Amino acid sequence: MKYKKILLTGSTGRLGKTILGLKSNLPFLAPAKNILDITKQETIKSFFEKNEIEAIIHCAALARMKDCNENPAKAIETNTIGTANLVIETINKEKMTGKNIRFIHISTDGVYNGTKGNYSETDAAMPYNHYGWTKLGAECAANLLKNHCIIRTSFFNPENIKFNESATDSYTSKVTVNYLANAIIKMLNSNFIGIINIGSERKSDYENYKKYKPMIKPCKFKDILKTALFPMAKDASMDISLWKKLNKSIIKN
Ligand SMILES: NC(=O)c1ccc[n+]([C@@H]2O[C@H](COP(=O)([O-])OP(=O)(O)OC[C@H]3O[C@@H](n4cnc5c(N)ncnc54)[C@H](OP(=O)(O)O)[C@@H]3O)[C@@H](O)[C@H]2O)c1
Numbered sequence: 001m002k003y004k005k006i007l008l009t010g011s012t013g014r015l016g017k018t019i020l021g022l023k024s025n026l027p028f029l030a031p032a033k034n035i036l037d038i039t040k041q042e043t044i045k046s047f048f049e050k051n052e053i054e055a056i057i058h059c060a061a062l063a064r065m066k067d068c069n070e071n072p073a074k075a076i077e078t079n080t081i082g083t084a085n086l087v088i089e090t091i092n093k094e095k096m097t098g099k100n101i102r103f104i105h106i107s108t109d110g111v112y113n114g115t116k117g118n119y120s121e122t123d124a125a126m127p128y129n130h131y132g133w134t135k136l137g138a139e140c141a142a143n144l145l146k147n148h149c150i151i152r153t154s155f156f157n158p159e160n161i162k163f164n165e166s167a168t169d170s171y172t173s174k175v176t177v178n179y180l181a182n183a184i185i186k187m188l189n190s191n192f193i194g195i196i197n198i199g200s201e202r203k204s205d206y207e208n209y210k211k212y213k214p215m216i217k218p219c220k221f222k223d224i225l226k227t228a229l230f231p232m233a234k235d236a237s238m239d240i241s242l243w244k245k246l247n248k249s250i251i252k253n
Contacts, residue, residue: 114233
């Protein structure tokens, strides 16, 4: 096993639960928020003192765009400052032990502008709402770690598609939460350092959801925007060629 202890933040959330549910037999430590609250640096410090962490998968966040728009202060505190707190304690731990900690940071396609689509990792980041800006702030901190991997992505749970209508003319590279959880484990075990888009080929939201919820009705993006409570992307699809290449080489080895 490459890492003896792996800290998973956000383990009670949609993605965190799915990672734990993979039954990968990896040695996860998955503290609840009342034990490790990323907005309270002393709780991270105390957790690190008690546990010899070798790797971190950082999923904790204020992850709903609506919540970030309604409560920007909490969004900054959790996504940007919370991640920075975790990074600072990781740096402190590295200094003490002389060992680099593998840090997988879960970011979002929302750091891109969401208009032209097919965004590559080297395209300019220009978020279109509060969520994206606070997650971009988080990336700035994660980038300072020597052994970081920043995953820009978008996912959904095929068993829980809440809406009854979906746009035929808005696009993403969304993957299922299960696909993403497996990809994260691959990135944890890889030596890749930097930013990587992980997703599927560009698909309309309707095409994506229809497969799992056949009764879903098609609509237009402008209809979704009429009732949207926060700015949304029309085309957040990503260039996933780096991920395809890396995934292929991981499968080969
Ligand atoms: N959902 C998407 O479509 C999507 C797309 C791209 C990227 N992402 C990113 O993927 C990651 C996981 O998203 P998700 O949908 O699984 O989120 P989620 O279901 O909302 O779960 C968020 C998790 O973060 C924890 N958390 C919140 N504040 C915390 C704090 N101060 N300290 C410690 N833990 C805290 C929550 O704990 P409690 O339950 O105790 O509050 C929960 O476990 C996030 O980084 C998100 O930005 C999500």
